Amino acid sequence: MTPKYDSITIDYIRNERVAVGQLLIIITFICLIILIISILKFGVPCAIYVPTPIKIARRALSLAGLKPHEILYDLGCGDGRVLILATIEYGAFAVGVECNPLLAWIARRNVRRANVEEFVKVITGNLFNINLHKADVVFLYLSQYANERLKDKMAKELKHGARVVTYIFPIVGWKPLVKDEKQNIYVYEIPYSLSDEKGNINPK
Ligand SMILES: C[S@@+](CC[C@H](N)C(=O)[O-])C[C@H]1O[C@@H](n2cnc3c(N)ncnc32)[C@H](O)[C@@H]1O
Numbered sequence: 001m002t003p004k005y006d007s008i009t010i011d012y013i014r015n016e017r018v019a020v021g022q023l024l025i026i027i028t029f030i031c032l033i034i035l036i037i038s039i040l041k042f043g044v045p046c047a048i049y050v051p052t053p054i055k056i057a058r059r060a061l062s063l064a065g066l067k068p069h070e071i072l073y074d075l076g077c078g079d080g081r082v083l084i085l086a087t088i089e090y091g092a093f094a095v096g097v098e099c100n101p102l103l104a105w106i107a108r109r110n111v112r113r114a115n116v117e118e119f120v121k122v123i124t125g126n127l128f129n130i131n132l133h134k135a136d137v138v139f140l141y142l143s144q145y146a147n148e149r150l151k152d153k154m155a156k157e158l159k160h161g162a163r164v165v166t167y168i169f170p171i172v173g174w175k176p177l178v179k180d181e182k183q184n185i186y187v188y189e190i191p192y193s194l195s196d197e198k199g200n201i202n203p204k
Contacts, residue, residue, distance in 0.1 A: 034102050042099040042126040046146035049078055049103060052167055057082045058089065060139060060185045063178050064165040066090045070136035073097070075127040075150070080107030080120070082139050087119040094120045095135075097127045132157040141167040148172065155190070164188045 005013070039045075052060070061082070066072055068091030074082045077096025086092040098104040104124040111120045123130065128149065132138060135158060140147060147169050154164060164171065170179075170186045178187040 031102070034100070038100055043128075045076075045099055046127075046149070047076055047142040049100065050141075051078050051081060052141050054081060054085065056167060056183055056185070057085050057139075059180065059183055060165045060167055060187075061086055061090055061137070063180060063185055063187050064137045064139075064163045066092050066137050068092065071095065071134050072137045072139060073130075073132060073135040074139045075130070076140075076142050076146075077107055077122060078103055080110045080122060083107070083120045083122070084111060084114045084116055086137075087116040088114065092119075092137075096120070096122045097125055097130050098122065099124070099126050128153065132162075133159060135159075136162055138162070138164045139167075140164065140169070142169065144169045144172070158190045160190055162190045164190075 061072070066086060070090075070092045072083070072086040072090075072092050072094045074080075074086075074094065074096045077083055077098045080096055083094035083096045086094045096104075096107055098107060101124055104122055107122045111117055111122065127146075132154060138154065138158065140150070142150075147166060151171060151173070158164070163177070164174075165185065165187045168184045170176065171188060174188045176186045177189045179185065
């Protein structure tokens with residue numbers, strides 16, 4: 001039987017594998033550097049990156065009653081998908097906050113590609129340092145821990161009538177205005193008579 005590959009082909013395949021391996025090492029190294037820089041600058045992320053499926057994001061924004069010209073904040077905006085959806089399908093303005101510089105860069109690029117730069121702002125930073133007083137709707141897909149830490153801040157900074165819509169993680173102690181238990185979406189409204197002393201809104 002004649003061999004399938006001659007030695008030149010084998011060398012070529014070997015060199016190509018080495019090149020791919022080196023490229024992967026370089027990419028991992030760059031990602032690691034970005035991660036270290038962002039942790040030093042903005043602290044440890046309170047949630048890992050998992051994008052919300054578009055169908056779920058659409059349902060969340062519609063349950064939150066997002067209206068044209070309202071301002072939506074996505075705290076931990078990932079690749080910017082919720083921001084883009086809010087502007088294109090709901091005619092809203094959107095602000096995204098993202099602590100991972102690579103994701104913030106991707107979000108800005110996606111916003112540019114979707115042609116909605118005029119309506120969207122992406123901030124590279126820590127969501128706990130962003131004042132929320134301008135928000136009409138806040139979208140959260142973070143973690144139970146992050147929601148717990150945000151409770152007081154949101155109760156203090158959000159205006160009356162603002163809505164908070166969370167995916168997967170409810171806000172413990174707040175009574176949802178609307179919920180879709182099948183899709184794990186919870187909507188809360190900041191009421192006129194605010195909270196108990198622990199920052200619980202409409203305590204159960
Ligand atoms: C589960 S992902 C959700 C991404 C996006 N909101 C979506 O629904 O597709 C959570 C995001 O929050 C970001 N994040 C975590 N902690 C953060 C912090 N302290 N400040 C800003 N962003 C943060 C992560 O980098 C990640 O992109």
